[in-house]
Amino acid sequence: MFDLSAFFDGMSKPLLRNAHAKAFGKKGLLNNALIQSETLSYYSDKERVAGLVSKMELWQRRCLNLIYNSGSRGLAFNELRLTVPVSKNRELQTFLLTMCREYVLYRSFVGGTPIYMGFSDFIGCFDIKPEGEIDTTSPLISYQNLLDWHVCVVLANAKKKQLRINTNGTLHRRGRQICAEVFTASRHASEKACEQEISLIFSFLVQNGWLERENTFLLPSASAIDFIHKNGFRLHQDVISWWIKERFHGDRDLCARLLTSIGEGLSAADAAQLFWVMDPSYRLQEKNKVLPWEFLPRPLCELWILGLVDFRMAQGKVTAVVVSKSGKDWLETSIASIPEANLTALPNFDLVVSTGMAPRVLYSLACLAKVKNDETFLCFTLEKETYVAGLKSGFPESEVENLRNWLKPPENVSSTLAEWNASFYGAKVRTARLLKVESKEVLSELSRFPQFMECTEEYIPGYGFILNPELESRAFEILENYGFFPYAGESTENRTPAAQEEWKAEFSIAWPEAKKIDYELRDEADEASAQATMDSTKYGSVYQKLSTFDLVKVLRYAKTVGTPLAAKIMDKTKRNAKLEEKMFYVHALHLAKSPSMVEIQERGKEEKFSLDLSFIQEIKVLSKKASAPQG
Secondary structure, three states: OOOHHHHHHOOOHHHHHHHHHHHHOOOOOOOHHHHHHHHHHHHOOHHHHHHHHHOOOHHHHHHHHHHHHOOOOOEEHHHHHOOOOHHHHHHHHHHHHHHHHOOOEEEEEEOOEEEEEEOHHHOOOOOOOOOOOOOOOOOEEOOOOHHHHHHHHHHHHHHOOOOEEOOOOOEOHHHHHHHHHHOOHHHHOOHHHHHHHHHHHHHHHHHOOOEEEEOOEEEEOHHHHHHHHHHHHHHHHHHHHHHHHHHOOOOHHHHHHHHHHOOOOEEHHHHHHHHHOOOOOOOOOOOOOOEOHHHOOHHHHHHHHOOOEEEEEEOOEEEEEEEOHHHHHHHHHOOOOOOOOOEEEOOOOEEEEEOOOOHHHHHHHHHHOEEOOOOOEEEEEOOHHHHHHHHHOOOOHHHHHHHHHHHOOOHHHHHHHHHHHHHHHOOOOOOOOEEEOOOHHHHHHHHOOHHHHOOEEEEEOOOEEEEOHHHHHHHHHHHHHOOOOOOOOOOOOOOEEOOOHHHHHHHOOOOOOOOOEOOOOOOHHHHHHHHHHHHOOOOOOOOEOOOHHHHHHHHHHHHHHOOOEEEEEOOOOOOOOOOEEEEEEEEEEEOOOOOOEEEEEEOOOOOOEEEEHHHEEEEEEOOOOOOOOOO
16 A cells, blocks of 8 residues: 555656645645645645545445555455445446545556555544444354364375375365365354365465375475474464465555454454455345355455454354454464463373364374364374374384373373384384495494484494484585585485465455556546456456356346346256357246256246256356346
């Protein structure tokens, strides 16, 4: 966001003089510095802005409120059209241009599309007091930091080679199912919540280089395991920081301002309006005070997954949103709090572990034990089959010993774990790295050097050493001090970075990158670009392949406003089906049971028929000027 001073700095001298003349009337010759100073003083006056606000209709104040809440993102003209009453659509452009000429807003262009933004000078001037009643009685649904545990689960499943990928780099259906079977806590809010969490976690992991591809498998990278071992206490904070970078383009202040606006709580509708500015792809729900998960902006849903807000829910719908304790801590200190760490090992081979435990412990347990629930306090069972299968995935013996020290199990459990470890580590088949030292003198010195011997597994008199694979690099550093630079050979692992493009496309939300500021403010700009703006959304007039969720939104929109649609349809029940194009009106949606159907009437025909939603391959919105259906 610009402030007015920087805005006037970039204005041409003739336009600056015009702005000065509009404010003060024609005056004599003034130097440019005085003109800019007086112009800034006049237009930055908050009392002047308050006077403008006092004359505005509610929809106009709401429009300015949304633009200022959008911060450095800004809102496109057609996004704003989704927020005003249909009867006011024609007045919207005039109002926006008037506010730009009053220097309450400014606009820039992205490929011909106007983006409206506010000035930092007036932040807070257009806040609207929420009027919705806040539910304080319905159960509070909190996710806390279950996300940390789920990240560890995904890395553990990758370690055990349970996550296959498709040819385009996306997760195979079975891999999604494996994750969904564990992420059961999110279903307290919605079945869709699980899908969004999977998208968030995998986007984070692939963008940070924590997942790598080997043939058709996803595997955890060395950097991921190293982070979990050494810096796991930072995991939750790193996910939040990455999320702010993705959703708010690094603008933490904007995120904090929106989160602070929730205050002691907001109704679901008011909270949705607050965060709609970060996901302005649908018309705001004005009548509904309670909302299902599917009608909440994605950033608000993700704040719940991150544990920064809690939801109150009744009959499967969100009634209110409150900032969680973790969210309040993050606002005050920039560090989100996590639950207390607890770990208890029972004689019956059950473990009770809080999700506040170090991710290193959670990751190890996800690899070696079977989890029985998905709550803040996790219950694990130690079974030989699961435990040994985890060891076979490539666990260092030292890490297993560390886990036993953390668990401090009862004697019967400890002795059994020792037996299981012995059955695996007692006899090993592996490729050993032999270090042969030609100089007998150096060989003798190294055998008496404690720091070097820590890097070896065995000393072979007269020959050399068997190196410890985990400490091989340290051994080479010591050898360099003796003037040796052994060639260690190339890694035999055939790994490549996991593909990011598909995950980015699934996770991304449109964020227009504003370009050159429009100082001239010609009236025809919005009219010429309105269709281009609309085409950038799911309601555009170009064919788009939509998810089922977005497709339902478009069909509901078409039914509500009576606009015709065009779709490319393929009847999957027919063996040699071909792609057909149909133009139709939507009369009803039948989504209660599978398969989901839509009742349509083709343009120019009288009969109506039902169409399976899965048959629709691509869809677009036609001109609303099309003739109405007959019959």
